[in-house]
Amino acid sequence: MTELKEDQEDQNQQPQRRLCDFCGENTALLYCRADSAKLCFSCDREVHSTNQLFTKHTRWLLCDSCDSSPASILCCTDSCVFCQNCDWESHNLSLSPAHERRPLEGFTGCPCVSELLSILGFEDLGKKALSYGDSVTSDGGGYGFSDWLVWDTPSVVSLDDLIAPNDSGHNFQAIGVPPLPKNRNAACGKHKEEILSQLRELSKLEPNSSDDQDDIVAFQFMEPAQNRHLGFKGSGFMQNSEHAVVPSSEGSAFNWCSDTGEFTDQGFSSSLADCFIETKCLLPDRDSDVGDASGGANEEQSHNPSIAETFQMVPKVAHRELNSQERETAVSRYKEKKKTRRYEKHIRYVSRKVRAESRTRIKGRFAKMDMHQ
DNA sequence: CCCACGCTTTGTGGTTCGAAATTAT
DNA sequence: GATAATTTCGAACCACAAAGCGTGG
Secondary structure (H helix, E strand, O other): OHHHHHHHHHHHHOHHHHEOOOOOOOEOOEEEOOOOEEEOHHHHHHHHOOOHHHHOOOEEEEOOOOOOOEOOEEEOOOOEEEOHHHHHHHHOOOOOOOOOEEEOOEEOOOOOHHHHHHHOOOHHHHHHHHHOHHHEOOOOOEOOHHHHOOOOOOOHHHHHHHHOOOOOOOOOOOOOOOOOOOOOOOOOHHHHHHHHHHHHHHHHHOOOOOOOHHHHHHHOOOOHHHHHHHOOOOOOOOOOHHHHHOOOOOOOOOEEEOOOOOEEEEOOOHHHHHHHHHHHHHOOOOHHHHOOHHHHHHHHHHHOHHHHHHHHHHHHHHOOOOOHHHHHHHHHHHHHHHHHOOOOOOOOOHHHHHHHHHOOEEOOEEOOOOOOO
């Protein structure tokens, strides 16, 4: 808690270093390399929503150390984001080389508030924090931010769920993508409160323009009536199962970009996009599961060519940015899959089910048939 | 091409157990 | 913050009929 206060004091002591270049009033939290400008979230949206060209600008969080460069490294140990220079100084020249760090990516487009929350790695927190914004006091009272912060990047499983049969029992795993710890600090560095404050303000101005009403409702369900409507009981924060496994940024018109500005995949962080690409190389298209599974093996075989297609697609997609039409197509494909996805268990052979239910068991296991029967 | 045959593979559900996550102290 | 207790979750296990597949006539 003392660290938090120190951080806040630091922020209070040097607001002039982070003034938004556009409005000159708010604290700048983002950096746009294309514009060489420090921006607050509000101005960022204003500036980058004016035309399609500007939406391609990649923005990063501002470095917590120098306040003047785009942050590309998150130090989980310090809960700070650093530009490359500051990261080098902090972790290579100091006594803290063993700090747990990971790369940060920028984003493009004009993500809505919920998407920004997702980008910053605390979408659930954000929903909760914004919903109960008054409870999160700047002096550290009420809920502490460390309590809110939950790294909520969709798990590999959920992404896998988007692109591969989850009931196939496969043993494939994306190569080189270490599983993310469940609980992590959000990737927003020392200015979490200011970020949430600005996002809170932004959310007030934001119309419910998203076509994914579920996210909007989930995002705004601070009203008891909405809780009742959604069937939520109690006051705890919950998500329905759909949201628990699907990136909330789905269908959004923004891209994650690596530090080099390469396209990764819309709606997914680059690491997850890597996972997506690599997994797609190994797994048959999920369509084989979406359709009527009664086709059995023949149907699966009929979808196998998608693997070859994938091999052709990967290098092409990975190194260029999708145009808007391709993006829309990809989004619509994903949404269509989402609509037809079946979570319930599907029985392919009813006769086997009937037999299994009637079989004798010992501690749940199938037992040998009594030869005398 | 069709059919019969034999071998291999698949799928089915209730229970258990261990790992991970969460909660309590 | 550390540790213990509790809860949650998912994989593994089992036998065997049915499906899948190759082969020979």
